[in-house]
Amino acid sequence: MITLLYAGLCTLLVLTLAGRVMARRLSHKIGIGDGGDHEMVKRVRAHANAVEYLPLALLLLGGMELNGYPNAVIHGFGATLLVSRVLHAWGLSRSSSASPGRFVGILFTLLLMVAMSLFAIAGFVSPYLASDVEAQEYEG
Template sequence: MPNTFSMEISAIYMALCGILLVLLAAQVVRGRWQYRVGIGDGDNRNLNRLIRVHGNAAEYLPMALLLLLAVENTLGAAWPVHALGSLLVISRLLHAFGLGKSAGSSLPRFLGTAGTWAVMLVSAGIVLAHSF
């Protein structure tokens, strides 16, 4: 276990996910302008989907990124953090693409969800395994 706190690597993935959240939020704003809905979804299925794409990312990313940061500080090795961080970013992009195209199930949405959960579970496992 490293003796100092580090976030040099996980900060890269925090920044990338922050940019993704802003881009997804911009899609919601664009949808609100397009459908002339100031709050809520106005019973518009397309706007609702845009809101959920952003909301889903906003729900999962904070914990996933905190776990990534914990892995960086637990292991002190760069490659697992890069592997998990890359999988997280790719997974969230896949999920956003899949859900953005259809509210139904799709391969990108499934892979995005599975990848996100995998990052979280593996990260939690690493942290717990090294905590005892």
């Protein structure tokens, strides 16, 4: 499965972001929360944001693959997802205010998820629409 490739790569991204949080906790002796450390806030948010968006996006991607969408489409969506999440994490890690990486990363993530949602819905609805058309042609 192509989705498995992107799930693996995205998991490595999430683990990298988690490792950055853990390293900061250890080096600055922060047990819970952010300890008032601005750098810790950025690291926690970069990790949490990836965890918030990736599961749904990967679920949509896997559903599209199982529904028979072309491999090129799955790779296009998967690669865009991974790159957009890396850009977002990089942008947020560098600045807690607006940054190009953060903006482009979330913009592409959201647009991608809307597109995948529409593909998923269309994949579900199209067989029913096709059977209605065939039924009307048969009756006519």
